[in-house]
Amino acid sequence: xxxxxxxxxxxxxxxxxxxxxxxxxxxxxxxxxxxxxxxxxxxxxxxxxxxxxxxxxxxxxxxxxxxxxxxxxxxxxxxxxxxxxxxxxxxxxxxxxxxxxxxxxxxxxxxxxxxxxxxxxxxxxxxxxxxxxxxxxxxxxxxxxxxxxxxxxxxxxxxxxxxxxxxxxxxxxxxxxxxxxx
Amino acid sequence: xxxxxxxxxxxxxxxxxxxxxxxxxxxxxxxxxxxxxxxxxxxxxxxxxxxxxxxxxxxxxxxxxxxxxxxxxxxxxxxxxxxxxxxxxxxxxxxxxxxxxxxxxxxxxxxxxxxxxxxxxxxxxxxxxxxxxxxxxxxxxxxxxxxxxxxxxxxxxxxxxxxxxxxxxxxxxxxxxxxxxxxxxxxxxxxxxxxxxxxxxxxxxxxxxxxxxxxxxxxxxxxxxxxxxxxxxxxxxxxxxxxxxxxxxxxxxxxxxxxxxxxxxxxxxxxxxxxxxxxxxxxxxxxxxxxxxxxxxxxxxxxxxxxxxxxxxxxxxxxxxxxxxxxxxxxxxxxxxxxxxxxxxxxxxxxxxxxxxxxxxxxxxxxxxxxxxxxxxxxxxxxxxxxxxxxxxxxxxxxxxxxxxxxxxxxxxxxxxxxxxxxxxxxxxxxxxxxxxxxxxxxxxxxxxxxxxxxxxxxxxxxxxxxxxxxxxxxxxxxxxxxxxxxxxxxxxxxxxxxxxxxxxxxxxxxxxxxxxxxxxxxxxxxxxxxxxx
Numbered sequence: 001x002x003x004x005x006x007x008x009x010x011x012x013x014x015x016x017x018x019x020x021x022x023x024x025x026x027x028x029x030x031x032x033x034x035x036x037x038x039x040x041x042x043x044x045x046x047x048x049x050x051x052x053x054x055x056x057x058x059x060x061x062x063x064x065x066x067x068x069x070x071x072x073x074x075x076x077x078x079x080x081x082x083x084x085x086x087x088x089x090x091x092x093x094x095x096x097x098x099x100x101x102x103x104x105x106x107x108x109x110x111x112x113x114x115x116x117x118x119x120x121x122x123x124x125x126x127x128x129x130x131x132x133x134x135x136x137x138x139x140x141x142x143x144x145x146x147x148x149x150x151x152x153x154x155x156x157x158x159x160x161x162x163x164x165x166x167x168x169x170x171x172x173x174x175x176x177x178x179x180x181x182x
Numbered sequence: 183x184x185x186x187x188x189x190x191x192x193x194x195x196x197x198x199x200x201x202x203x204x205x206x207x208x209x210x211x212x213x214x215x216x217x218x219x220x221x222x223x224x225x226x227x228x229x230x231x232x233x234x235x236x237x238x239x240x241x242x243x244x245x246x247x248x249x250x251x252x253x254x255x256x257x258x259x260x261x262x263x264x265x266x267x268x269x270x271x272x273x274x275x276x277x278x279x280x281x282x283x284x285x286x287x288x289x290x291x292x293x294x295x296x297x298x299x300x301x302x303x304x305x306x307x308x309x310x311x312x313x314x315x316x317x318x319x320x321x322x323x324x325x326x327x328x329x330x331x332x333x334x335x336x337x338x339x340x341x342x343x344x345x346x347x348x349x350x351x352x353x354x355x356x357x358x359x360x361x362x363x364x365x366x367x368x369x370x371x372x373x374x375x376x377x378x379x380x381x382x383x384x385x386x387x388x389x390x391x392x393x394x395x396x397x398x399x400x401x402x403x404x405x406x407x408x409x410x411x412x413x414x415x416x417x418x419x420x421x422x423x424x425x426x427x428x429x430x431x432x433x434x435x436x437x438x439x440x441x442x443x444x445x446x447x448x449x450x451x452x453x454x455x456x457x458x459x460x461x462x463x464x465x466x467x468x469x470x471x472x473x474x475x476x477x478x479x480x481x482x483x484x485x486x487x488x489x490x491x492x493x494x495x496x497x498x499x500x501x502x503x504x505x506x507x508x509x510x511x512x513x514x515x516x517x518x519x520x521x522x523x524x525x526x527x528x529x530x531x532x533x534x535x536x537x538x539x540x541x542x543x544x545x546x547x548x549x550x551x552x553x554x555x556x557x558x559x560x561x562x563x564x565x566x567x568x569x570x571x572x573x574x575x576x577x578x579x580x581x582x583x584x585x586x587x588x589x590x591x592x593x594x595x596x597x598x599x600x601x602x603x604x605x606x607x608x609x610x611x612x613x614x615x616x617x618x619x620x621x622x623x624x625x626x627x628x629x630x631x632x633x634x635x636x637x638x639x640x641x642x643x644x645x646x647x648x649x650x651x652x653x654x655x656x657x658x659x660x661x662x663x664x665x666x667x668x669x670x671x672x673x674x675x676x677x678x679x680x681x682x683x684x685x686x687x688x689x690x691x692x693x694x695x696x697x698x699x700x701x702x703x704x705x706x707x708x709x710x711x712x713x714x715x716x
Contacts, residue, residue, distance in 0.1 A: 024401050075419060
């Protein structure tokens with residue numbers, strides 16, 4: 001009698017331990033789950049990426065103009081200057097557009113940086129499609145180097161009508177594992 | 183909170199019992215382990231309380247008087263960690279250890295060695311945590327919520343913080359597994375699930391919340407650890423991660439956690455109010471279902487802690503509606519306690535006083551919680567003293583008052599002596615008046631815009647802060663009375679009867695006071711099981 005209860009206790013104990021381990025795994029699974037959720041819903045300001053051919057095939061909506069603003073910032077203590085050449089431009093949805101950003105490495109050693117984009121308002125992020133971006137790859141700047149960097153994008157004509165302004169924000173972070181001084 | 187002397191004379195017939203320190207190190211007895219948990223929780227309550235005193239001292243007047251801002255931030259961070267993981271959670275596990283086997287007619291916990299282990303992890307966890315005060319860079323100061331990137335700036339203390347959280351989590355998960363196994367497998371014949379006392383029911387649901395949510399916290403802090411030391415980028419934007427994701431993962435644990443802290447309190451109130459109202463609990467079954475409903479909802483409301491991070495409207499609406507929905511099962515509970523009191527014959531012994539104060543003051547905390555749950559106004563209240571007032575009403579006058587109430591209620595059973603009623607009444611009135619002087623003005627401070635976790639404030643907040651600090655000091659020092667009552671009761675006092683309270687019902691009251699070291703080695707007769715209705 002006692003023996004069988006002890007057995008049952010141990011069995012239940014191991015089952016509950018398995019639940020615990022599964023929930024630990026679930027904590028990690030939340031990371032991709034949130035990412036997928038953000039991608040599906042366009043929350044989190046994550047932008048879309050399409051090929052140049054797809055972009056060219058979009059019909060251009062000449063009757064509508066959307067203002068795209070550019071915001072730049074530096075994350076952490078990266079010794080760079082980073083600016084957009086123009087603060088904002090007006091685009092027709094469907095039209096491929098190009099914008100240029102300038103980064104200056106003010107340090108006396110080469111540094112690799114990584115730009116993280118974000119689009120506001122969040123709900124419009126998935127209608128902002130990039131065909132080419134300096135944020136797709138790491139950017140290495142030699143000591144004192146100035147570099148022009150290009151982003152090409154298309155605003156999806158399906159962008160909701162109430163959105164008149166989109167803000168594209170870039171933050172440059174140091175990619176420490178790739179930088180020369182590390 | 184009894185001591186060795188209280189049941190030492192009963193154990194000579196049962197196997198091997200080392201004396202002295204070895205008894206406590208190697209014990210697998212649920213009563214010994216319960217006692218250790220409760221004493222540990224009491225010590226942590228005073229350590230965390232001392233930190234709160236430092237906070238209120240610094241905030242007594244505007245300007246910086248006593249501590250450095252960094253140390254102040256360590257105080258708020260460590261106060262929360264110590265009180266949540268060191269005081270309230272171990273206290274509940276201590277009550278579970280002492281009471282659940284006696285309430286369900288079991289000889290001991292299901293996994294006694296695991297039980298020993300789950301307690302003895304705790305002193306190590308808190309040595310790691312409190313040891314950080316002596317490390318370069320000081321104790322963690324980024325808030326108990328450990329948000330990156332701020333928490334990653336913690337000095338040498340950082341890995342100690344993470345491992346301490348791991349240990350605390352392992353301890354509470356082990357405790358939870360043990361409690362589930364005990365209730366599922368060890369109930370006396372005739373003790374059906376719907377006859378379980380509500381304290382057992384609320385603890386079972388708490389235990390499931392623990393094993394479902396604590397591992398997620400363990401995962402989140404492990405990600406912080408690998409972000410800091412092993413080059414992962416879960417929360418580092420530079421590597422494509424997202425700091426807001428930490429908040430989502432943390433609060434997926436964090437909201438069930440707040441019910442882990444409060445659900446057993448609902449069980450305590452449901453035991454004490456019927457006893458002193460001399461009336462069966464109103465709506466036993468609805469209490470069980472309401473507890474289950476709260477537990478379920480707790481997993482789908484987490485983002486109400488982070489309304490201001492920039493969520494889409496649909497998300498804000500979803501989390502607002504589910505949050506406000508929790509008021510329904512909670513309202514059922516408060517209604518049932520009030521209905522139990524209706525047309526009953528009440529006496530006001532100390533446990534009843536604390537439980538009645540719990541119902542009233544916890545409900546005030548619930549109401550401010552509703553206000554915070556409404557997204558548009560939360561933007562004003564977020565990270566202000568209104569939030570501080572809210573969670574201290576639900577945790578101090580909620581969880582802590584309930585723990586104190588339960589201690590007074592079962593202390594005569596555990597020690598075999600009645601506590602000092604006069605001293606207990608002093609403790610109650612001083613605590614209840616001062617705790618309101620302490621926390622009520624903080625609502626006004628918050629509504630006026632005073633931010634939390636800041637060591638200084640604008641002068642227009644000075645008066646309410648001084649009032650709050652005075653309440654804080656009185657509340658803090660009143661708790662010394664609590665220790666005096668416990669000490670006196672352990673040492674001696676009027677002999678307690680087996681039933682102790684005229685209106686007490688349940689299996690633990692059929693045992694002698696104090697109960698023998700090994701109780702219910704043969705299950706109680708099914709006829710003695712009255713069921714949780716009583």
